[in-house]
Amino acid sequence: GISSERLYSVTDTNGLVLSRDVDIKNGVLQFTVRGTLNSGATYRTITGMFHIREDYLGAIDVNNFLSVRLLNGAIDLRKNDAGTGSTLATATVTTSDAVDYSVRVEWTGARIRAWVDDVQLIDVALTGLNLKYLDYGRIGFNLETAGAPATAARVDDVYVFTSNAPQPWHDWRANA
Numbered sequence: 001g002i003s004s005e006r007l008y009s010v011t012d013t014n015g016l017v018l019s020r021d022v023d024i025k026n027g028v029l030q031f032t033v034r035g036t037l038n039s040g041a042t043y044r045t046i047t048g049m050f051h052i053r054e055d056y057l058g059a060i061d062v063n064n065f066l067s068v069r070l071l072n073g074a075i076d077l078r079k080n081d082a083g084t085g086s087t088l089a090t091a092t093v094t095t096s097d098a099v100d101y102s103v104r105v106e107w108t109g110a111r112i113r114a115w116v117d118d119v120q121l122i123d124v125a126l127t128g129l130n131l132k133y134l135d136y137g138r139i140g141f142n143l144e145t146a147g148a149p150a151t152a153a154r155v156d157d158v159y160v161f162t163s164n165a166p167q168p169w170h171d172w173r174a175n176a
Contacts, residue, residue, distance in 0.1 A: 003152075003154070004154075005156065006034075006154035006155065006156040007141075007154065007155045007156065007158075008152055008153060008154050008155075009143045009153070012044075012143070012145065012152075013143065013145075014143065014144060014145045014146070015062075015142065015143070015144070016142070016143045017049070017060070017062050017140055017141070017142050018140050018141050019049065019052055019060050019138050019139065019140025019141075020138065020139055020140060020160075021054065021058065021137070021138050022137065022138065022139055022160060022162075023137035023138070024050070024137050024139060024160065024162045025134065025137055025162075026107060026108045026109065026162065026163045026164060027050070027106070027107060027139075027160065027161055027162045027163055028104060028105070028106045028107075028159070028160070028161040028163060029048050029050055029068075029104070029105050029139055029158075029159075029160050030102065030103070030104040030105075030157075030158070030159040030160075031048055031102075031103055031104075031141075031155050031156070031157060031158045031159070032100050032101065032102050032103075032155065032156045032157040033045065033046050033048075033070060033100070033101055033103055033153070033154070033155050033156075034098060034099060034100045034101070034151070034153070034154050035097070035098075035149070035151055035152065035153030035154065036097050036098075036149035036150055036151040036153070037070055037071055037072070037095040037096065037097060037099075037101075037151075038072065038073070038095050038096055038097050039072055039147075040071070040072040041146060041147055042146060042147030042148060042149050043071055043072065043144065043145065043146050043147065043149055044143070044144070044145045044149035044151065044152065044153040045069055045070060045071050045143075045144050045145075045153055046069075046141050046142070046143055046144075046153045046154070046155045047067045047068065047069035047078075047141065047142045047143075047144055048067060048068050048069075048103060048105060048139075048141060049065050049066070049067045049139060049140045049141060049142050050065070050066055050067070050068075050105060050107060050138075050139045051065055051066040051107065051133040051134070051136040051137070051138075052064070052065040052136055052138035052139065052140055053065060053133075053135075053136040053138075054136065054137075054138055060138060060140075062080075062142075063080060063081075063082055063083040064080060064081060064082065064133075064136070065079075065080050065133075065136070065138075065140075066078065066079050066080075066088075066107075066112070066133050067079075067080065067142060068103060068105045068114050068122075069144065070093070070095055070101055070103055070116060071095065071144075072095065073092060073093065073094065073095050074090050074091060074092055074093060074095075075090065075091050075093050075103070075114055075116050075121050075122060076089075076090045077089040077090070077105075077112060077114055077122050077124065079130060079133070088112075088124060088126075088130070089112075089122045089124045090122075091114075091121035091122050092121075093116045093119075093121060097150065097151045098151045100156075101116055101117060102115075102116070102117050102118065102157075103115070103116055104118075106163075108163060109134070110125045110126040110127070110131060110134065111123070111124070111125050111126075112124055112125070112126065139160055141155055
């Protein structure tokens with residue numbers, strides 16, 4: 001639904017996913033988020049998802065994706081692999097309930113970087129079996145809830161950009 005020009009989950013169901021097939025292999029997802037973000041036991045937050053897997057028919061696979069979430073004094077870069085979630089990288093950041101935060105995640109090849117309010121907090125590279133996510137191009141959002149949170153989760157100002165991998169040009173004389 002839409003309330004005050006912000007997207008929210010009408011059913012408030014944990015794990016509810018909204019996605020879009022944009023086939024972005026390298027890109028940027030930027031959004032403003034608010035919710036009950038200051039607890040690890042009672043929360044309501046919206047996570048930004050990228051590298052979401054699709055099956056051979058183009059149906060979304062909500063068991064395999066990467067995501068970034070702001071929760072309980074941290075920004076987490078997470079993976080969901082065959083339905084099991086785990087943290088790839090995390091960084092400390094101040095979180096408060098009912099406050100707007102600008103979150104940005106950029107992925108280029110195996111490198112993933114994340115910012116909160118224009119401060120870069122995560123810079124990692126996928127390795128080993130995690131490289132499989134590079135083949136998935138869908139983006140989206142996921143609602144995560146626990147306990148009885150007081151502040152509704154909202155997302156606004158969503159921007160998605162595709163980008164190309166940087167191409168070094170070391171010798172200016174080599175190509176006129």
